[in-house]
Amino acid sequence: MKTSVELDDRKVALAKKLGESSTLRELLDKSLDAYIAQVRRHSMADLLGTDFFDAKHSDMRPKNGHSRR
Numbered sequence: 001m002k003t004s005v006e007l008d009d010r011k012v013a014l015a016k017k018l019g020e021s022s023t024l025r026e027l028l029d030k031s032l033d034a035y036i037a038q039v040r041r042h043s044m045a046d047l048l049g050t051d052f053f054d055a056k057h058s059d060m061r062p063k064n065g066h067s068r069r
Contacts, residue, residue: 012027
C-alpha cells in the first residue's frame with residue numbers, strides 16, 4: 001500500500017538507530033509488527049481477565065516443608 005505522510009525526521013532517525021533498521025520501510029514494518037503484537041497481548045489479557053492466576057505465595061510452597069532443590 002502506498003501512502004504519503006509527514007514524519008518527524010529526528011524521531012525517524014532515532015527509531016531507525018534503536019531498532020537497527022537501515023531503511024524507513026524496514027522501520028515501519030517492525031513498528032507495525034510491534035504494534036500488532038502489543039494489541040494482541042492486551043486482547044488476550046482482557047479475555048483471560050484478572051482472576052486467571054490468583055495464587056498466594058504460600059500456595060506455591062511444597063506441602064511437606066521440604067525445598068524443591
